[in-house]
Amino acid sequence: MLGEHEVTAAGVTEEVVRRIVAEELERAGRREEAARHASIIASKGTLDWAYPPLILATTAAASGMDASIFFTFYGLNIIHRDYEQKLKVSPVGNPAMPMPVPMPSIVTVLPGMGPMATHMMKSMFEGKHVASIRELIESAQDLGVKLIACQMTMDVFGYTRDDFIDGVEFGGAAAFLADARKAHVTLFV
Amino acid sequence: MLGEHEVTAAGVTEEVVRRIVAEELERAGRREEAARHASIIASKGTLDWAYPPLILATTAAASGMDASIFFTFYGLNIIHRDYEQKLKVSPVGNPAMPMPVPMPSIVTVLPGMGPMATHMMKSMFEGKHVASIRELIESAQDLGVKLIACQMTMDVFGYTRDDFIDGVEFGGAAAFLADARKAHVTLFV
């Protein structure tokens, strides 16, 4: 701020102008819009990959950011009315999946291994008091996270708007980009 | 803009300086460079994961953004001269893959299931009039999307420059980062 002595009746000096500009730039930086936006794509449709977009978006929203999730491809499963039946996890092809005992690939494809892995993962998260997918979706909606279903992949996979939970919006890649181009945090999960 | 009464022959007041700065900042924000750039990494080499980087980059370019795709690891398949043979999709290990009938993992590894899933996915996209990979690549090039092949993974996988479609550039992680650090939209597909 300027003291009386720095402003004459007629105007300000160059030095004062530079100081004002620096102050305004810093103020603008503090309220920088892009730092307040997170745009996340959820493209995977398994139980394990449903957590990261929901956890990241709700955490962002809880800390005051504007967050949106764009559900596309297999990620449409996450906001499908039957998501609790649709979200499964498979140990097949993921040697990083923790299993009760080490097992070779040939065993992971046996009947029962998929359901076992799905059950095991749910138990692991519940046992550690991590919010369930249901709780995360409810939190996201309570916190104002924008949930957008990808219209194009809905058409490809034969879904209609009625297949999805209430409160979902519908849009295409252009809708995602309109948000994302204003955001520092942009993630493809 | 300033009225006659605000400018003296000698200079402007602090109040006027602050107004000018606010105007210039808003103008700078409207033409904010980072909001006009999208840098996308394509790292997967299957048919399903070839769509998102191409759709996102062409949509960005069509809306006036500068877009680039950095093809690395298995993603090099997408710009390989033989991409139409190389891009396949596998239901194995992806319980979210829509299949004609529900099937356990043990069935997805049977001979014929991979080709069937690849054929089915192509039909689903064509049936909904979604552009083919060929059309998306051509659109990307028409719209000026920069296509960069990762030199390091090319070497690792034994590819030479002649293995790729015309118009591809070559560079490393540093080339990607030089673009991406100026972009709001940065995605790893």
Next chain:
Amino acid sequence: MLGEHEVTAAGVTEEVVRRIVAEELERAGRREEAARHASIIASKGTLDWAYPPLILATTAAASGMDASIFFTFYGLNIIHRDYEQKLKVSPVGNPAMPMPVPMPSIVTVLPGMGPMATHMMKSMFEGKHVASIRELIESAQDLGVKLIACQMTMDVFGYTRDDFIDGVEFGGAAAFLADARKAHVTLFV
């Protein structure tokens, strides 16, 4: 800079103010903070997907950027003390994986195919003089890349702080977002 003739004893003109603002904005853009930050999530726990976050973060840091990697879900494998045993690669479910001979899915699940693919990938990278995971982790630490283990998924998977290599920090999604909201480069690997 202003010439003598542009500054009166009393102040500067509007034209001069606009020129000063433009200069300061350009200077601010050159030192734009967001262009100097890269925040990367490493969520996969296989050998192939351990390379991209480490290569991108070390390249960013080597070019003067502040880089951090947030290890979550299966990505915790990468900074586990036993990462050399834990990081494997599986051809199952990834038809883009280069194999010595084309092979159908039914063969990729046979015992021995996982170890063979892991061995083959290590040889391919070594043969091309690409840094090993050990060398990349050491480079990352030397270059000051911040390595953060996700506290929540550590709890879920039953890890304690002692399970990880020295120098790792611990935090949650909020810690990642606090970094990422200030960064142009944000990637989910």
